[in-house]
Amino acid sequence: MTALVGLVAGVLVIAGAGSLVLTRSSARHQATQQLVMEAQSLTSGTSTQSLLVLRAVRRVLRLEDARFVRIDALGVVVSTLPPSISPSDLNGSGLLDGETVSGRSGNLVFAAAPVALTSEERVRLHVRGQVAILLTRQAGDLGPSWGYFLLAGGAALVVAALLAWQMSRRMSRPLVEAVEVTERIAAGDLQSRVPVRERDYPEVSSLAGSINAMAQSLADNRDRERHLLLSVSHDLRTPLTSIRGFAEAITDGAIDDTSQAAEVIIAESRRLERLVGDLLDLAKLEARQMSMQVRPTDGIEVVGMAAMGFRPLAERMGLNLEVEVPHDGPDYLVADPDRLAQLLANLIENALTHARSAVSVSLLASDDPRLPLVRRIVVQDDGPGIAKGDLSRVFDRFYQADRGPNRQIGSGLGLAIVAELSTAMGASVRAESPIATTGGSRFIVTLSSWDGSRVARAGGGGQGGEVKGSG
Secondary structure (H helix, E strand, C coil): CHHHHHHHHHHHHHHHHHHHHHHHHHHHHHHHHHHHHHHHHHCCHHHHCCHHHHHHHHHHHCCCCEEEEEECCCCCECCCCCCCCCHHHHCHHHHHCCCCEEEEECCEEEEEEECCCCHHHHHHHCCCCEEEEEEEEECCCCCCHHHHHHHHHHHHHHHHHHHHHHHHHHHHHHHHHHHHHHHHHHCCCCCCCCCCCCCCCHHHHHHHHHHHHHHHHHHHHHHHHHHHHHHHHHHHHHHHHHHHHHHHHHHHCCCCCHHHHHHHHHHHHHHHHHHHHHHHHHHHHHCCCCEEECEEEEHHHHHHHHHHHCHHHHHHCCCEEEEECCCCCCCEEEECHHHHHHHHHHHHHHHHHHCCCEEEEEEEECCCCCCCCEEEEEEEECCCCCCHHHHHHCCCCCCCCCCCCCCCCCCCCHHHHHHHHHHHCCCEEEEECCCECCECEEEEEEEEECCHHHHHHCCCCCCCCEEECCC
C-alpha cells in the first residue's frame, strides 16, 4: 500500500511540476509577444510623430510599466532601467537600426521599440542616437497555482490511499490464506484447501487452484502409498507364511513327504522373488534408471518366443494358447527386444490368470489405413471380462478388478509394469472389455514400425542408442 501511494505521489509531483513549468514558460512567451505588439503599436503611425503625443498617451493610460529610454550614437543605453534589466539586455545597436528588442529577466519580460523622430524633434531634444519606448511586465509567477496544485495533489493522494487500501486488502487476504493453507499442508494436513472466490483476482484464483491441486495430488499419492504398502505387506506375508509354516513342519517332523513340502517352499520363494523383482523394476522405471536399447526389433520373433515360453504353463492349466503372426518375413518394430518380451510375458501371464479356456497373442497391422507404419500386439482372453468402471484402473499397482475366480499366479504388478515399459519405449497400451457377450478382455500394445530406410541406417539389426525408461 505504501509503495502504491508513494508511486502515485511521485507521478503527481513529476506531472504537476512539469505542467507548472510548461505553463510558466508559455505565460512568459505569450506576455513577451503581447508586449512586442503593444510596443510596436505605440511606436508606429501618427502616434509616433511627436514625443509630446507619447507622453500624453502615457499620462492618460497611466502605463506604469512603460518608459522612454535613450540610446546614444554608439548604441549605449543612457537612461535609467528597471533593476532587473541591464543595458546589454536591450541591445542598443539593434534599436539604433530600428529593430524591436524583447526578452526576459527572471519573471520580468520586456519589449523595446524605437520611436521614429523627426529631425526637428531630434534637434529640440538634443538626441543624437535613438529614443525607444520600453514596456515591462511580470509574467510566469505561478502565484496561487502552487496552492491549487497542492490541493489537487492532496486529494489525489487521498483517493490513491483509499484505492491502495482496498486493493491491498483484496490481494493480501487470499495470499495470507494461501500461506496458512500451505503451512498446514506442510505440517501434514492434506485436506486443507484455499478458498476460491469469484471476486478474487484471476492470478490469485489461479494460485489458489494450483495449491488446491497440489494438495489433492499429495493426498492421492499418500493414499496410493498406503494402498501400496498394504498390498505389498499382504503379498509378502502370504508366501512368507507358507514358507515358514512348511519349514517349521519339516523341522518338527510333522510332514512325512518332505519333498512335497520343499516344492511348496521353492514355489513360494519364487513367487516372493518375482514380487520383489517387479517392485524393483517399477522403482527403476520411475527413477528412469532402467536401461533400454531401442533398436529395430523383429516383432514376429519376439512375439513367437514369448508365447512359446508360456505353452507348458498353459497346457498344465488346461488352456489353449494361440499365436498369430505374419509369415511374410521379419516385421521390425521400434522397441527394446528384452523389454518387449518382458511386457508380453506380463500380458500373457495376466491373460492366463483369468482365461476360461483360451488365450490368443497376435501381431497385427494398424487398423487405421492412415497409419501404415503402426503395429499392434494384441493379447486376448475369454475370461469373465473387466467392468467398464475398472478399465481406467487396470494398470494401477495392485489394483485387482473383480473378474471372478482366478488362479493368482502373478505378483499383482504385471499390468503396472506393462504401462511403464510401454511409455519408456514410446509405445502405448490400452484395455478393452468385454469383447463378447460372455465377457473376455483384450490388451492392445501399439508400436511404431521401423521402416526400411531406418533399418538400413541402423545396419539391419544393429544396436540403437541407449535410453532410460521413464515413469
